Amino acid sequence: MSALGQKQTDLMAHACTSRCAIECVVMLIAAFIILGIAVLLGSVLAVLHLQTESSTPAWSLPALHGLLAVGGLSCLALALRGPPRGLDQGVASFGIVATSLITLAALIGVALLSKRIFKTRISGMMIGIHATFAVSGFVILTAYVLLG
Helix, strand or coil, X not given: CCHHHHHHHHHHHCHHHHHHHHHHHHHHHHHHHHHHXXXXXXXXXHHHHHHCCCCCXXXXXXXXXXXXXXXXXXXXXXXXXXXXXCCCCCCCCHHHHHHHHHHHHHHHHHHHHHHHHCCCCCCHXXXXXXXXXXXXXXXXXXXXXXXX
């Protein structure tokens, strides 16, 4: 066994660390489910935006999308504070990469919100960039959850 694998085994043997590992796995799964719902809702919003050129969707759908995304991102950040996972499969950094991409999507989402508040038309390019970061982060998160 490599030194890194032995260190991970030693960390998991400690009672506090094993309890934290279980809590972090629960938080990771919660983040995955919440962000999955946010991605589906974002897809619905994108379709509604493309179908209705003159009007925008009601405030409730984008607000729910944003709140779910922020909640899922918070769960993901809390899940990453635990012991390392996915070292054997080479996906240990996927959690940080997914968090970074989803954070970029959230920042662009704030820009989309400001455009909506000031009642200017949201461009399809901004929605596309927001969706690209969000979906890329979710795909990497999926690999991290399933392979880690």
